[in-house]
Amino acid sequence: MDLLLARGYDVVSIDLNPPHTECTAVGIVCDLADREALDRNMAAIFAGGPYAVVILNAGISATGRFEKMPVEAYRKLMKVNAEAPMVLASALANAGALKGHLCFVSSLSHFTGYPGAAVYAASKDALAVYAKSIRKPFAKRGIAVTVAYPGPLRTEHAARHAPPGADAARRRDPALAARTMLDAVLAGKRVAFSDPRARTVAVAGGLLPGVMARAMRRVIFEKLDRDVW
Amino acid sequence: MKSRMLITGATSGIGAALAARYAGRADLLLAGRRPYEEVAATLPADAHYVVADQSEPERAAAQIGKALADLGWETLDVVVLNAGTGWSGDPATEPAASIRNTLDANLFAAVTLAHALAALLEGGQLVLVGSTARRGAPRFASYAAAKAGLDGLARALSEEWRGKVRVKIVHPGPTATGMHAKAGFHTGRARALFAPPEMMARLIERAIARRRIRRTISFPQYLAAAVTPWRR
Numbered sequence A: 001m002d003l004l005l006a007r008g009y010d011v012v013s014i015d016l017n018p019p020h021t022e023c024t025a026v027g028i029v030c031d032l033a034d035r036e037a038l039d040r041n042m043a044a045i046f047a048g049g050p051y052a053v054v055i056l057n058a059g060i061s062a063t064g065r066f067e068k069m070p071v072e073a074y075r076k077l078m079k080v081n082a083e084a085p086m087v088l089a090s091a092l093a094n095a096g097a098l099k100g101h102l103c104f105v106s107s108l109s110h111f112t113g114y115p116g117a118a119v120y121a122a123s124k125d126a127l128a129v130y131a132k133s134i135r136k137p138f139a140k141r142g143i144a145v146t147v148a149y150p151g152p153l154r155t156e157h158a159a160r161h162a163p164p165g166a167d168a169a170r171r172r173d174p175a176l177a178a179r180t181m182l183d184a185v186l187a188g189k190r191v192a193f194s195d196p197r198a199r200t201v202a203v204a205g206g207l208l209p210g211v212m213a214r215a216m217r218r219v220i221f222e223k224l225d226r227d228v229w
Numbered sequence B: 001m002k003s004r005m006l007i008t009g010a011t012s013g014i015g016a017a018l019a020a021r022y023a024g025r026a027d028l029l030l031a032g033r034r035p036y037e038e039v040a041a042t043l044p045a046d047a048h049y050v051v052a053d054q055s056e057p058e059r060a061a062a063q064i065g066k067a068l069a070d071l072g073w074e075t076l077d078v079v080v081l082n083a084g085t086g087w088s089g090d091p092a093t094e095p096a097a098s099i100r101n102t103l104d105a106n107l108f109a110a111v112t113l114a115h116a117l118a119a120l121l122e123g124g125q126l127v128l129v130g131s132t133a134r135r136g137a138p139r140f141a142s143y144a145a146a147k148a149g150l151d152g153l154a155r156a157l158s159e160e161w162r163g164k165v166r167v168k169i170v171h172p173g174p175t176a177t178g179m180h181a182k183a184g185f186h187t188g189r190a191r192a193l194f195a196p197p198e199m200m201a202r203l204i205e206r207a208i209a210r211r212r213i214r215r216t217i218s219f220p221q222y223l224a225a226a227v228t229p230w231r232r
């Protein structure tokens, strides 16, 4: 968001919280896990448009053993990560409130598998393939669709869900990753990776899915010492 | 003892064909969204039936859980999560309610069922029915998304449950069932190339017996199956 503001865009944010006070973005406060709230806010969201760029980035996680986590956590995760962005994209396109670029933020797990976060992985797969599916029909409406696959970033989200001992220094600076991905979105690219390493993971996952899934199990699932959602 | 099997979406199409194949060889609990009276004629005579509408996933999981408890089944050898439904059209015009229902009935219901049945499945096998649409389908966008989600769920869970529950996903290609019409899609002349549901059920049974985690069943397999009718 800071990057878009710095580049001179007028920004509308949809978030649980309003933007911080010095920020000039218009805030629409909406819990994306709440269907009625999203439907209620839709008119205000359209009114902020027509948009030249829409980035559907909101996402939450749930890491731990699949059967140990409460199903309510999965319900919320599916709504925030997959359902809400799909509903928003479709509604914005249909209302003509978006002409330009649409970006969905998926996950590198789309190329590997993610034991210890099966439902997170499912939600991000759903999002990536929704984006692939709508790319052509949306192009006819003047909307270029990009899927972003960020690699590990130094965010609070990652710190909360990473296994103990994971090396935060090896994660990318989110501001740098945002710039790389935004440039790909504005260029109308089909996919946007945060950095070359993320692209390598994607290629390796495509070539050797079994090997990559097992590697993910070793580096993540077997080290998880707690269930977090 | 016969193996115990749960099949969802067993009231038409591929699920009904699967139920017919396993009838007599396995103890069957079949699930569907319609009342028993409406579907009784299509179910194998000795199969049990439970109403579980996956448009409300949490409720469906509770209903299936209760049916299993009533039967006194404490283990399940094979669970086939086959129920599925879609919406077809220009994705920009898909109503929010349809996007939500497509994700719920196809994907989130599978999550809630896998979650609810985890303990009963130990030593057994969980089979998800995906679709070749999982790679993307412009006129079935939310359905393709839900099926891709199932693939991701299967990839993660098969690894997570290794040594405990075998998790597989089968991705059928086009099959001559009522699904497309229910989704508002006219299959036209291409339908001549679709697999009959009985053939698809036969190929799914074969995939269940094999070790591969992910199996796509499309035209090459139909052709092979069509020229080997003796391999039933």
Ligand SMILES: NC(=O)c1ccc[n+]([C@@H]2O[C@H](COP(=O)([O-])OP(=O)(O)OC[C@H]3O[C@@H](n4cnc5c(N)ncnc54)[C@H](OP(=O)(O)O)[C@@H]3O)[C@@H](O)[C@H]2O)c1
Pocket: B008, B009, B010, B011, B012, B013, B014, B015, B031, B032, B033, B034, B052, B053, B054, B055, B082, B083, B084, B085, B105, B129, B130, B131, B132, B133, B171, B172, B173, B174, B175, B176, B177, B178, B179, B180, B182, B197
């Ligand atoms: N046909 C194809 O070309 C094709 C291709 C790839 C994958 N598949 C997948 O194969 C599976 C079986 O599909 P099919 O072709 O056999 O279609 P079908 O004939 O329409 O059968 C679908 C089954 O799921 C049930 N169902 C639908 N919505 C439900 C809900 N909300 N709650 C509970 N049950 C529900 C249906 O009940 P009713 O009998 O009441 O309708 C029926 O028993 C689905 O997962 C489908 O996505 C089909």
